[in-house]
Amino acid sequence: MRCNGINKKKVIIIGSGLAALTVAERLCQHCHVIILTKSNKDHSNSIKAQGGIAASVSQTDHWKIHYQDTMMAGCFYNNQMAVNVLVEKGPLYINKLMEQGLEFDRDRNGDLLLGKEGAHQKRRILHAGGDATGKVVMNFMKKQIDGKVTIIEHEVVLDLVIENNTCIGVITSNSHEQLTTYYADHIVLATGGCGGLYQVTSNDPSVVGDGLAMAYRAGASLSDLEFIQFHPTMLYLNNRNYGLVSEAVRGEGAILVNDVGKLVMKDTHPLKDLAPRDVVARAIQTEMTNGKTVFLDISMIENFSMKFPTISSLCEQANIDVDTGLIPVAPGAHFLMGGVVTNQVGETTVDGLYAIGEVACTGVHGANRLASNSLLEGIVFSNLLADQILLTPTDVSVYRKTNAMDKKTYTPVGPLPNLAEIQEVMQIHVGIERTKQGLLDAKSWIEQYDFRSYRDALINNYTPIQIRTVNMLTTCWLIITSALKRTESRGAHYRNDYPLINDHEWRNKQIIRKRLETEPRKMTGVGQ
Structure with missing residues (x-):
């Protein structure tokens, strides 16, 4: 591979979520990999993920059924070829991670504990640490790249360096507003979505669409940005958002009720409380618009605190006693289905610029993402991108790092909103x-x-x-x-x-x- 040898290819990855760490882990043995993140490396949506990873690993399941569920949830707007790749290759990559040592929750017999979530026909959600899947997977991936990848924290990427429709580097600013230009053979956007642009969101506050804006200025194609998924159940009390209440809770039997005991989803959709997320979110929004408060009734779930320790902790922060059986919820901005247009190996319309994870638009999610397909997407398409970079016969560039003036004089500009x-x-x-x-x-x-x-x-x-x-x-x-x-x-x-x-x-x-x-x-x- 061209990455071998003394003169390694240089790869810059912007972002520190699962997609970023997955491609970094695959490339670090052969390339010089730098991860740039604008805050702490642990500030990402991936580490906050509760539900799990959807994959047809059970003998009673099949990737073609997973394909059907993904298409149905996406309102048949999905890129069918991309969906096929996601669900067919997903189990292969999941098994590889387990072979490397990643442990998912299992029962007393050693069998995988598979959960069920909205719009899934089968129990196929792998989870770890109960409702702490993202944290467990991210900690595992960080160990895989420890000492092998350069991670620079609190380095904000301001823009991409473009020459002749080719991305050759990035301009950054550190906490002292010192400007630096990094050059590399391959620039990978793994910046996540844009949920932080909304008042109520499940996203990390740092996720506000930076990668989308930079790609747009660089001339890259973007698509489907109107499709923003709102998760139906954020723990919401007294106009304050405490965090996500995983769909896995409804998968275990919880139901939505309003403050007068009406079953919110009873006559709304055939799947009721396990309907696709857009349907459930609109139903809750309608109740709230009509002046009602909506609760998630968890009274039928035994040992709730043991099964969902993360959510129980959120309830404790909000002074909610889970033994009462009711958690107040409201929809919140959760996931962007659109993004920077890529093919199945992460290539954008700008040479040298790639996109993976939520910032990318492969078309795999269509108009509405199927629950727990996001971590799977980060794993599958990041591996495919790594294969592409390893096989690309590009000339090795001269790696440069140019420090700008410590203090820069700026031309005054008009006011901007907060x-x-x-x-x-x-x-x-x-x-x-x-x-x-x-x-x-x-x-x-x-x-x-x-x-x-x-x-x-x-x-x-x-x-x-x-x-x-x-x-x-x-x-x-x-x-x-x-x-x-x-x-x-x-x-x-x-x-x-x-x-x-x-x-x-x-x-x-x-x-x-x-x-x-x-x-x-x-x-x-x-x-x-």
């Missing part, structure tokens, strides 16, 4: 239910600020803190523009001015994906 203001606009106008007028109002509010600048002007005129705000505004504008373009309600994108269509009709309208992707769906370039 995070709370951005979150309020997104929550009100670009949330679970959307209207044309609301989207237009949000777009008008965003466009009053000067954020659509060319890269050189951005770096030269804005402080690093301002650039982060510019990234948020850019991502918000992209999401809103996408939501205005999609004049239909499908999956996680629900517009009050367009009716929903049932699953059978989606089967007959799969051509819509092709049509929208070949029309002005991929927004590229600056300021378009």
Whole structure:
């Protein structure tokens, strides 16, 4: 492989979640790998994941059934080939991890304890530490790369260095606002989604769409940004969000009720409380709009605290006694189905730039992600990207690190909004239910600020803190523009001015994906 030898290929990975660590682990024996993360390396959505990893590892299951469930949850908007790759290769990579020593929860006989979640026909969710799967898997992966990968924390990537439609490096800022330019043969975006742009979210606060904004300025194609999944059950009390209540709780029998005892999902969907997430989230939102409080009734789950220690800890923080059997919940921004357009090996439309994990759009999730497919996506497509980089016969570049001036003089720029203001606009106008007028109002509010600048002007005129705000505004504008373009309600994108269509009709309208992707769906370039 070209990565062997003294002159190793240089790979920069932006982000420190599961997708980032997976590709780093595969490459570190052959390449010089650097992980850049804007906060602590443990600040990622992956480490917060509770539910588990979906994979057809049981003898009573099959990847073709997993395929059907993924397509159904995605409203048949999925890229069928990408789904096929995900569910067929998933068990292979999971088994490899277990062979390396990753331990999932098992029963007394040593058999895997497989959970069931919404829209799954089979029990296929592998979990570890009860409801601490993300933490267990991430700690395992960190051990695999310990001492083999350079991890630089609190180094904010401000922008990508592009020459002739090729990404050759990144510009960063550290905690002292010192600018540094790193060059490498391959630049990998693993920055996650954009849930932090909303008031109520399951995401780490650092996840606000930076990778999407940088890729957009670099000229990469983006798609499906209107599809933002809201998890139905965040622990929400007195206008405060305490964290995610895993769908695995409903998989064990918990049901949604309102404050007068009505069963929220009884007549809403054939799968009731295990319906796809978009359906459950809208049902809860409707109850809340009508002035009701919604609870997750867990009274039928024995030994709840033992089965769900993480959630029990959240309840303790909120002064909720789980023995009462009721946990107050509300929907929160959870997962972005769209992102930077890639093929199945992570290549974007910009040479040398790759994207994996939530920031990428392979089309595997369609209009609505199937529960517990996200960690699986990070594992499968990161392995495929690693294979691609190892086999790519590129010339080894000269690795350079250029420090800019310690103190930089910035040209004054106009005022920018704060995070709370951005979150309020997104929550009100670009949330679970959307209207044309609301989207237009949000777009008008965003466009009053000067954020659509060319890269050189951005770096030269804005402080690093301002650039982060510019990234948020850019991502918000992209999401809103996408939501205005999609004049239909499908999956996680629900517009009050367009009716929903049932699953059978989606089967007959799969051509819509092709049509929208070949029309002005991929927004590229600056300021378009």
